[in-house]
Amino acid sequence: MGRFSKMHGLGNDFVVIDARESAIDMTEARARAIADRHAGIGCDQLILIGQSDDADVSMQIFNADGSEVEACGNATRCVPLFVGRDVLIRTRAGLLDAKSVDGGASVDMGAPRFDWDAIPLAYPMDTLTMNASWEDLPAPAAVNVGNPHVIFFVDDLDTVNFDRLGPLIEHDPLFPQRVNVNFAQVIGDNHIRLVVWERGAGLTRACGTGACATAVAAVRRKLMTGPVTVSLPGGDLVIAWAPGGSIRMTGPATHVFDGEADWSRF
Numbered sequence: 269m270g271r272f273s274k275m276h277g278l279g280n281d282f283v284v285i286d287a288r289e290s291a292i293d294m295t296e297a298r299a300r301a302i303a304d305r306h307a308g309i310g311c312d313q314l315i316l317i318g319q320s321d322d323a324d325v326s327m328q329i330f331n332a333d334g335s336e337v338e339a340c341g342n343a344t345r346c347v348p349l350f351v352g353r354d355v356l357i358r359t360r361a362g363l364l365d366a367k368s369v370d371g372g373a374s375v376d377m378g379a380p381r382f383d384w385d386a387i388p389l390a391y392p393m394d395t396l397t398m399n400a401s402w403e404d405l406p407a408p409a410a411v412n413v414g415n416p417h418v419i420f421f422v423d424d425l426d427t428v429n430f431d432r433l434g435p436l437i438e439h440d441p442l443f444p445q446r447v448n449v450n451f452a453q454v455i456g457d458n459h460i461r462l463v464v465w466e467r468g469a470g471l472t473r474a475c476g477t478g479a480c481a482t483a484v485a486a487v488r489r490k491l492m493t494g495p496v497t498v499s500l501p502g503g504d505l506v507i508a509w510a511p512g513g514s515i516r517m518t519g520p521a522t523h524v525f526d527g528e529a530d531w532s533r534f
């Protein structure tokens with residue numbers, strides 16, 4: 269039997285497993301089975317906390333479809349709560365410094381990348397105003413914040429068909445590693461409303477890296493200067509970034525319950 273914690277950041281929910289003492293052999297199929305909301309435990313992402321040579325802990329991230337990915341902003345805020353103290357976390361996207369704040373955490377998410385091959389895109393293109401279009405969406409921006417994001421600034425979010433456009437764009441050959449699809453509307457000074465179709469998970473109530481990428485794109489496009497409040501279906505995040513610097517993300521983290529499961533059944 270193995271123990272796990274159910275946690276979430278703004279309703280983006282996680283099964284978090286402590287693999288520091290006893291390692292668990294996580295495969296794509298096993299991660300997908302655990303994440304299954306009908307036949308498994310259910311989550312948007314499965315998080316494995318392990319030992320690290322150069323940080324307090326390591327964090328591995330698996331999407332609900334079983335794919336292992338580089339970054340997850342909302343899960344990163346849950347790690348200090350899970351471990352019980354401020355932590356330096358080794359991820360595939362680099363070292364992340366996560367500190368507890370009242371009700372959540374504040375994380376240095378590192379510096380964003382904008383080169384076409386760092387997103388990555390399939391061929392060279394300006395990533396601030398991309399030469400690409402899908403139906404009547406405006407030209408998007410692309411930002412890599414450890415994982416790949418494309419951002420559409422639309423006039424009215426309520427007119428967007430997320431369920432149709434999200435998977436269409438996620439799987440477009442322009443994005444060889446697929447992509448997280450962000451639909452954003454500027455609703456005030458330094459204030460954005462955001463809905464994210466996540467790569468490997470679909471529509472979620474919140475995406476921390478999506479909020480980071482969108483705030484960065486808004487500052488790059490000179491739509492605002494920040495700090496930016498990003499209002500997602502699950503609640504608000506505050507993202508601070510200035511050109512040349514790293515991104516600071518601050519927001520809630522919640523522990524829901526602890527459980528036990530027999531991993532050999534998955």
Ligand SMILES: N[C@@H](CCC[C@H](N)C(=O)O)C(=O)O
Nearest residue numbers: 340341342415467475476477
């Ligand atoms: N929910 C996460 C992002 C999880 C990974 C993403 N779906 C990807 O495939 O890159 C967040 O809060 O950032």
